[in-house]
Amino acid sequence: MREVRDEALAELAAEGDLDAFEELVNRHRAAVYRMARAVTGSHADADDAAQETFIRAYRSLGSYDASRPFRPWLRKIAHNTSLNVLRAAAGRARRFSTGEAPQHPDPSPNPEAAMEGRESRRGIETALKNLSSELRTTLHLRAAEGMSYRDIARVTGVRIGTVMSRLSRAREKVLGSLQAAEGRPEGGEGT
Template sequence: MGQPSAPGFFPTDGGRAASTGHVSDAELVARARQGDHAAFGELVERHRAAVYRAAHAALGSASEAEDAAQEAFLAAYQKMGTYRAEASFKTWLLSIAWHRALSRRRSLVSRWRRFASGELLEPAVSRETRTQEGALIDAEMAHHVERLVRALPARLRDPLLLCAAGEQTYGEIAVVLGIPEGTLKWRVAEARRQLKQRLVRLGYGHE
């Protein structure tokens, strides 16, 4: 099956592909295998947000994530014949997207202020009362968190990034990374523990 032009299944005017109602992913995949670009367009619309967020978690750049997402959808279309449904289509697609994003990764995300303050540390001051000095401290902490995340070993960093993206279940992420779900949960917990411990040593938060 030849590669279709992007307009065949990527909306280019901000609109959605024609709706196929409540047709299952499996039926849409079957249609796409027969060359139905509209069916694949519906699959793109259903999963584009999840694919983008997974790519952004790896890349930390909106433009890079958009490029990686489009590459992932093109690759999925070309590889449709290899999909065997052992996992859901969404999980299979996200696995492609994640590995495409990893191949493009130049730097880790700078999105960790919310993640760190919301899940690792209690904010020192509320948003309503934050002073200019407090904002500078937050920016400094975000820099430290980004550096510390960058320094984590890949086996801890990648599970943490995917979980922080917030689109997938532990089960789906485990399939994408090719590890047992229990191992995934341990690695995420260990990554958070190490980040918190190192931030405390830098004077942010407490044990």
């Protein structure tokens, strides 16, 4: 049995087929949550944004063009919804975590190596937390989601050149933060 394409499911859902929409939610729930988490930096806000994304997507199915890919369309809704949730939560203290995955203990018997690994993870988390939402989202879409520059541009509503410059700035800032944490001058190898 062949799997039904997202675009066909979206057409069915637009005609009132709730099972088709439920299948779309099941297929894309994790990706929408990851994007929302990357934008908002908060588990609770990401949950709210993901739920609101699917509500908005359902309400907008009538305007969806099934000749275009469904995934970028949904991700654009997720991105915009996540930005709205982030703006609404601007008064609250924001935090960022790279994920909810359990951390596996370092199998190395060397406690110094284990401590360095923890410090490195903390350094990366801090560097990502310090990025603007735009840079963090762009970096997440490229590094974690593996999206092309063109798809990132569609989702975020900017030009490909802007995507490229945001990725470059995000990488520079993360690298600079990590080098500063290690006591090396930013952009240099240290002496």
